Amino acid sequence: MRRTNRVQRPLSCGPIHPFAHPFANAEEAWLWYVACQRARTDGARVRANLSEKPRPCDPDDIYRAVMALRKAGRLGAHHIRVLGAAIRRDRRPDPRVAEEAKAAHLWQQAMAALGEILTAKGIME
Secondary structure: OOOOOOOOOOOOOOOOOOOOOOEOOHHHHHHHHHHHHHHHHOOOOOOOOOOOOOOOOOHHHHHHHHHHHHHOOOOOHHHHHHHHHHHHHOOOOOOOOHHHHHHHHHHHHHHHHHHHHHHHOOOEO
């Protein structure tokens, strides 16, 4: 059997669409990723530059950025759980709700770290 080498594609691979709209913040990028994942689950195929508002990356770039932060130790398992819960609920944790206050704090930490990496890659303003 032939063995294939799998090479991870770098973030923001390829030219950026000239009319691409960078994300205003990391939360917007993460929730966009969530919406794209929901569409994929429903059977849609994500293709570059076909949306009304082109983005400077693929949804997978957002995921890879989060996993890079996890691998570097900047995000812990508890941060990843909070981000996953946002996928299930389709919203961020509300700091005004007592049961979600800790999750909201972890969310802010994760968004700050994600924002740094997305800004460096030109995905976020």
